[in-house]
Amino acid sequence: MSELLLFKDIDEPGLNTLSVYEARGGYSSLRKALEMTPEQVLQQLEASGLRGRGGAGFQMGKKVSFLPQGSMSKYLVCNADESEPGTFKDRELMQKCPHMLIEGIAIAAYAAGADRSFVYIRGEYVLQADVLDAALAEARQAGYIGDRVLDTEHSLSLVIHRGAGAYICGEETGLLDSLEGKRGNPRLKPPFPANQGLYKGPTLINNVETLSTVPTIIAMGGEQYAKLGTETSTGTKLVSVSGHVQRPGNYEIELGIPSREIIYGLAGGPPEGHEIKCWFPGGSSSPVLLPDDLDVPYDFDSMAKAGSMLGSGAVIVVDDFTPIVDLALKVAKFYRHESCGKCTPCREGTNWTVKMLERIDSGEATPMDLDIMASVQDHIIGNCLCVLGDAMAMPIGSMIAKFRGEFEQHIEQARAREEAALVGAASGGGAH
Amino acid sequence: MSAVPRLPGGTRASGWDEPADLNKDPALIPDPATTEVPAELRKTIEEAMARYPERHSAAIPALHAAQELHGWCSPEAIEQVACVMRVTPAYLDSVASFYDMLEKQPVGRHSIYVCTNISCSLRGADALLAAVQEQAGEDPDFNVRAFECLGACDIAPMASVDGVYVGPLKDEDVPQLLDDARAGRPVLPEKQLATRLVADPNANSKEFPRHAPEEGKP
Amino acid sequence: MPRPEPNTITFTIDGREVQAPENSMLVDAAKHGDVEIPVFCYEPKLGNPVGACRMCLVEVEGIGKLQTGCSTPVKDGMVVHTQSERVKEAQRSVVEFLLINHPLDCPVCDKGGECPLQDISFGWGGGISRFIEPKRHFVKPLELSPKIAIDRERCILCYRCVRFSQEISEDYQLVLLERGAHSFVSTFDGHPYVAPFSGNIIELCPVGALTSRSYRFRARPWDIEDAGTVCTLCPAQCNVKLTVRDERVMRVLSREHSEVDDGWLCDHGRFAYPELAQGTAATSQNGSGPAVRVGMRVSQPLLRDGGELRPVSWERALTEASAALKRAGAQTAALAGSGVSNEEGMLLARLMRDGLGSPHVDSRVHGALPLDLLQALSDPALQARVSDLEFAHSVLLLDCDPLQDAPILDLRLRKGVRRHGLTLERVAGGDLDALRETAKRLHEHGEEVVIVWGERFAAGPDGAERVRALLELAGELKLAETEGAGLLEIPATSNGRGLREVGVLPNGAPGLRPASGEGGKDASAIALALAAGELSALYLMQADPLDPADPFSASAGEGAWAGACERASTIVAHATLLSPGLYEHANVIFPAESYAEKEGTVTHPDGRIQRVRQAAARAGSTQPGWAVLGQLGELLGFDAGVLGERSASQQVFDSVAFYRGLTLEEIGGRGVRWQERHRDGDAGHEEASKGSAPHPHAFAGAEAEEHPAGNEGDGS
């Protein structure tokens, strides 16, 4: 495995405490950053080519540079809602190395000129939130967070805000509404958070992993970091591998290695007698790929070229014993349940898709329903307020396209079962 | 599966099928003079409001606290929060009903969220949920819920017991899980996520998959 | 604060170049090219677009995804397509999605025929639904409040109603509960949605989900007529559209006027019908039917004989009334109350002055003000407009509670505060120092200060002094010189301003000119004089000082009016509903038209002359107020001339110098502020604009004498 950046010492006992983290060189990057100008720090971030690890894969440096200059109070919000099915990397970072995140937040805030920051952590992550709270107390004590950080002009407040269970609050504008104490409905964009975000102020939103990578970048230098990974997908990435593999878990990989190496090399692949049927390369929102795609390099662009996306870096492996209809139902039901209901195509489309799949499963469907279902997915994609709708429509669409045969077969079998049952009932009861 | 219990009529909470009670007064911001708020709760909420530039941001923390105290976001609980936050109860009701962890009906003290999302169900979560539901039975102390991905697919199938993540779980674990929860003991200590190393092969369930569909490959 | 003045740009829509205001949303800009983009959730009145329903998706060249026309500001050179196959397919799909859970119970739906969902499904939908699964079903309809029923099956979750409750009336009682496909509109824990403006959500709802319980199943759109008029139940004078069926008013809708009501109505104005038409007690039809009672609609003349009020013929009522008034002669006093039109008011004043020789007429509840003050207050330069309440830097409420005195202004002020950072303060008129101090403080934060004051500020013996102080303050703060600043008086009665301007004053003739002859008594003095026997007859035009609900009940000290009415030899009244005082004391009661039955003009507190148009048939044998006054005049040997060629309105325009030249056509459906006619002294009105230049001295008699019409106005 290539060199570890985020997971170096990750299982070191007590790494979550300030003393151990500092002993490992923790917070030296913050000191280094504070000796530079915010512009210089920003240059390092841009040079690193670091792309967002939350799903959208947008260059972090660019995003920071979008924030307007000026004295208005700006905000930094860390997206720790981690609710994308199959994703559990942020959890690991926050639980085992909270100070790395706090240090990253402090540096990013300095570069962005933000003086108030928040971590929006999903309410289910009780342990991780407690760990963060403890770490934050230590960091305040040590003067890394608070008024005049390390006696510089730069001040930064940090609040750990616990959510209450809603996937949509991972969407950055839904997160902002939720953080403002409202229902977590996504907002119309523009205005983008960089201009008008939290409390209508300029706001930088980044994922836990993205921010946790910042100290490393400052330590090793942007150019150096950019040497890792590929041209357009620099550095290392945490991948959460789950599903039908022998060693599910979080792995840090250098972007660009073959996907096969992740699924088989690291996670051990499916066990004896099981083959891979399909796999999600970037969480349940990414279109499924087939075994033939196992050699696609694991980086943002290659995944896009392969017709899917790297997303949050959650690899879900599905073996050949799993009926595709079951999988599709799971996915659709999740998005129906998590749709905020604000916009029509997502609210009604997810709902309708589930109902159609249930008919398919219970044998009340015909192959024609597959066409309707496919077109419903097309009508959702690109027409919603945020991309939650797309997040269902893309994988479901890909399943219909890639497993149509099995869908039809399933419909046939189910109907056969139905009819058999009916006939049975008729001859049993109605015979004279 | 539906992650949240449904009432007849398909809604997740009561209200849809009842007319407004025309004899009630409109629900305005509660009057502090006539609204009893437990001191502890008031303190928690006021501290929460102080943490943010805008007091409304305290809505979720405040509702969490009220739920701690009342067991669920009862109308009374919501009125108390509304009184301290100086917002209408409807505002908070609207927020509370949006989030899965805020209960709009009375529930058992011990919450057991069984993740039934993709990765866990690939490893038998639906069977696990059935087992937990069956063994927890009608015990009013438990609030057993199927839950969306809890972000612990590495220990699939798993559950969150009063906020503590445990897994991978087998049917055999369920009795002790319930006993520990009832007794307020640490739940299945050796299976808690807290103690797990990153991507530690030994920490993963060996026998796999839990289910091989009887009819074999589709 | 600066008001948006967008410059015009050119963009291309469906291949045609169209001019539109820059940054207006595409759905609005498209209208300039007669292109309609369908919308559900978009309603500019509710604030910023939310982009929720996705009905308005259009193609904008250079942008990959379809854009929501409701939230995309138009820019110069933009190229937009609303007819491309891509757009049509998206629109069809949104309609299909919306109809998935909609019951399509149009045949039994109140909205049927006037339903945006119907229209848009017809115009932009695919015509078929591929959804064969079961729809949601719920108990329907349910009461949401005593006034509103909700049908949640029909709701398309456009968020309009909840946005109104949360962002416009700001009562935050109506919210969305639950999430996703389970979301539904509701209140907290079964509480009813009761708020001063709740009825507006009925009009906002683009489907039949929110309906008026009083209107439900009363009519279908194809057997009703719309009639535009002005609600005269309070000084706000909101523009309304009455739904009429079989000559009866079925409901009241808003007829949006940005300078009056901003498109909202208060619940009182919206739901006062049908009570106003039928009364709370059943009407007694030509003598038969239930006995005369308080609250009943007066639909024919009533005469007291043997202590009992009895229906009588018009001849009888008119002769009795005229005889009694003749006897009292100059000992007669008159009050004109809410709902009295300019025409009726002017005729009443003339009947009193020229017919009976009595100067004791009043329309002010809180006492007469010296004429010079009234004139100074009417200085056009000093007059604040309704929209100023929204854009000014600050508004000072002086002895005025909008929610009580002119409800719709409350929404306007909230809008100002919420959207334009308006500062709002209240002071009690009792403390002039506080007033001065507050006004000055506000002025320092921005010179556009509007002082909204209630008529009661001028109450009592030192009322005049206070008003003088107010005018001085206005002078110090240069409110007259500052665009967007000024004074706005909220009169106690709904047409208070108009009645003063047409001369229903003890001390003023039409046009606020000095009355010929010595001044008369104001309301409170009238009460005392009647009680003391110095006056003997009282003429009450849509006023009842003994009715606690009537503004005039506040016009005199405790018990004063009781004594007055006891002692009065004759009380002649015009009434729509029989009020307690009249039931007790009136000798003759003429049925008065409700505002929906009336024809005439009224004047808004900011000087906007508006037309009240007859929408429904007059109840029973009710006659127009001006005709009754005309006939009385004749019987008293005085020719008001209204029964002849010159209409009452024409007389009003002729006799009020600063109304001169007005025509009903010019007033039209939107009204005209007389101050503005003079400001842009538009052609055809030179005389008027010269004769009554926007300055107090224009009111001086001498000035007006120059105009023959002015003399005519004097009736001399």
Ligand SMILES: Cc1cc2nc3c(=O)[nH]c(=O)nc-3n(C[C@H](O)[C@H](O)[C@H](O)COP(=O)(O)O)c2cc1C
């Ligand atoms: C439906 C939806 C759910 C999302 N959930 C998450 C999440 O749980 N965590 C996260 O970091 N980003 C999530 N995102 C992406 C965020 O919107 C945003 O792009 C990201 O937080 C930006 O941070 P980054 O640039 O560092 O990736 C989600 C996006 C959508 C549309």
Ligand code: SF4
């Ligand atoms: S009730 Fe009417 S206005 Fe309210 S959300 Fe539903 S459709 Fe829209």
Ligand code: FES
């Ligand atoms: S009208 Fe544009 S999204 Fe609803």
